[in-house]
Amino acid sequence: MIDTPIVVALDYDNKSEALGLIDQLDPQMCRLKIGKEMFTLFGPQLVTEIHQRGFELFLDLKFHDIPNTVAKAVTSAAELGVWMTNVHASGGLAMMQAAKKALLPYGDKAPLLIAVTVLTSMSDEELILLGITCTAAEQVKRLAQLTQQAGLDGIVCSAQEARTMKSTFGDDFTLVTPGIRPAGSDKGDQHRVMTPVDAIAAGADYLVIGRPITQAKNPLQALEAIYTSLNCR
């Protein structure tokens, strides 16, 4: 039984480099995530190689399409045996319901299915450019409500929204939070950020952490420092 909130985001264009890092990591200390870049480059074979190394995997492909297409995509993810996968909540209620229904035959072997609300790179100002005139926090709440109505397991949001999400949607509604930045680290393209310790205190269930670990001089040391700061030991 793995009991760690850390999910390391592997955004590499080089498979050997990614496997080199994975081979230093302990599956008890973190889960792994691959997204559009690595899955497009290396495909299901990479999923197999990660599973062979004993890690649970979040397949972060953020499906967003018509219901029939998304249902088939999440079925394909389930066939790969991944731990978690996701869709965009803005794909709508019918799309999310179709995705959820597609996973029913897998029973307790189904991946956790979560929905992306508002990307952590986005600010209130960027939402206005999309014609969304409420704040990011309000839009997250609206999409989380739709996600819960569709019966999904939880959402991707920023840790800044975590406290309100837990109190509104309950403890069983899983919160996966990227945009995690240890104090002093570079925000990069992330806008709604929080430190690992504050994110857990706010109620985040899983912390998705990429560059603060993968781009660190010593990635293993960076991961261990975060793990220890969370009192996981």
Ligand SMILES: O=c1ccn([C@@H]2O[C@H](COP(=O)(O)O)[C@@H](O)[C@H]2O)c(=O)[nH]1
């Ligand atoms: O709202 C979202 C949804 C997904 N992500 C993904 O998480 C990681 C974050 O990486 P960092 O290097 O720690 O910024 C990345 O793979 C994104 O695709 C997100 O950041 N925000």
